[in-house]
Amino acid sequence: MTASMTLQSKISKTKKRLSDTSWYLPIIILASIGLMVTLSFLLRATSMAGKYGIVTSEIPLVSVPFDQSSEVGNTINTLTVETTTPVIVLTKNRFIFGDLDAFTTNIDSLRNKFSVSHVDGAPDLLNLIKDIEKWLFGRASRSNISSQGLGILIPQGEIPTPIVIQTIQSLKASKHFEKIVLGSGFQ
Amino acid sequence: MNNKQLFAENWQTCLFRIKDRLEIPIQWYPFPAMIGFMLVMILGGHLLTDLNPRLGARVQVIPLESDRLPDGGIWLGVYEKDEEIHVITSDRKKFSWAQNSVDIENFEPLIRYLKLKTLEEAESTVIKMKSSAITSRAVIAVDQHLKYVHLRPILYSLAKANISRYGFETRIIN
Numbered sequence: 001m002t003a004s005m006t007l008q009s010k011i012s013k014t015k016k017r018l019s020d021t022s023w024y025l026p027i028i029i030l031a032s033i034g035l036m037v038t039l040s041f042l043l044r045a046t047s048m049a050g051k052y053g054i055v056t057s058e059i060p061l062v063s064v065p066f067d068q069s070s071e072v073g074n075t076i077n078t079l080t081v082e083t084t085t086p087v088i089v090l091t092k093n094r095f096i097f098g099d100l101d102a103f104t105t106n107i108d109s110l111r112n113k114f115s116v117s118h119v120d121g122a123p124d125l126l127n128l129i130k131d132i133e134k135w136l137f138g139r140a141s142r143s144n145i146s147s148q149g150l151g152i153l154i155p156q157g158e159i160p161t162p163i164v165i166q167t168i169q170s171l172k173a174s175k176h177f178e179k180i181v182l183g184s185g186f187q
Numbered sequence: 188m189n190n191k192q193l194f195a196e197n198w199q200t201c202l203f204r205i206k207d208r209l210e211i212p213i214q215w216y217p218f219p220a221m222i223g224f225m226l227v228m229i230l231g232g233h234l235l236t237d238l239n240p241r242l243g244a245r246v247q248v249i250p251l252e253s254d255r256l257p258d259g260g261i262w263l264g265v266y267e268k269d270e271e272i273h274v275i276t277s278d279r280k281k282f283s284w285a286q287n288s289v290d291i292e293n294f295e296p297l298i299r300y301l302k303l304k305t306l307e308e309a310e311s312t313v314i315k316m317k318s319s320a321i322t323s324r325a326v327i328a329v330d331q332h333l334k335y336v337h338l339r340p341i342l343y344s345l346a347k348a349n350i351s352r353y354g355f356e357t358r359i360i361n
Binding site (some may be wrong): 005008009012016028032035036039040043050051052053054055056057058059060061155156157158159160161162164165166168169182184 | 345
């Protein structure tokens with residue numbers, strides 16, 4: 001081996017030593033792991049839901065006669081829409097409440113309906129609940145009409161849905177209403 | 188230096204260079220395969236657990252403290268876009284009609300879909316010999332910008348599909 005070849009070999013080995021990139025490998029592995037962890041978090045964040053609740057309502061069913069002796073029939077808990085069922089109408093300016101008879105057969109009478117005006121454009125749910133409670137108690141003591149726990153809410157069309165949902169939630173939270181039926185309007 | 192020696196020196200130099208080049212390890216070659224494999228694993232792991240049905244539905248539900256929403260049920264997202272009411276379901280089916288539409292024919296596709304879901308639920312009940320009040324209930328996620336008049340067709344569709352129990356989705360914020 002000539003001196004020049006030995007020198008060239010030494011030069012190439014020095015070059016190789018100086019360009020030693022053995023630390024690239026851990027960096028690349030760590031970066032890949034970091035990328036996978038970040039992607040995993042991002043995907044999970046977009047796919048996992050937050051906490052959600054539900055405000056329930058019902059659509060009334062037409063009752064049909066069924067076999068009273070069967071066990072199934074005895075376990076079904078039903079509420080019936082009657083003329084004494086409370087109705088709450090939500091308009092742009094006020095709540096109007098009364099029983100179903102007051103909005104159907106005796107709609108012309110003014111003495112069987114009560115109103116709670118909105119305060120600064122916002123529904124006054126607290127006073128509505130209080131007035132409904134007084135009304136229910138009053139008619140229970142006068143006419144011996146017990147509250148079934150069923151109410152009908154009829155909002156006007158232009159009422160925003162958040163207000164409708166809040167009203168349903170407040171009525172159910174008042175303990176006087178176990179089920180609320182949403183009505184679409186009067187015909 | 189004569190030609191023979193020069194020639195020997197040149198090809199030996201080339202040989203050394205080739206040897207050097209071939210001795211450098213290619214460190215990057217396993218990583219594209221590894222990245223691809225890990226991406227497939229992560230995506231598969233997330234997709235297997237099902238995507239959030241609210242993804243892609245531009246529905247901002249009302250923040251309100253209420254009963255916790257259990258999993259299951261017929262989920263419908265309702266929102267407005269370009270003067271049309273859009274309804275999106277948990278299995279990514281979409282229905283839409285004009286905002287002021289009163290033609291019942293426009294709601295027929297949604298009614299058909301709801302009837303199909305109730306039929307599936309009924310079949311499942313028969314096979315399992317067990318019914319669930321939660322899975323047969325409709326959950327309506329209504330965008331805050333909608334008015335009650337936009338909701339009426341949805342309630343009508345539920346009634347036509349013989350779904351009597353439904354609820355409105357709310358967001359619980361701690």
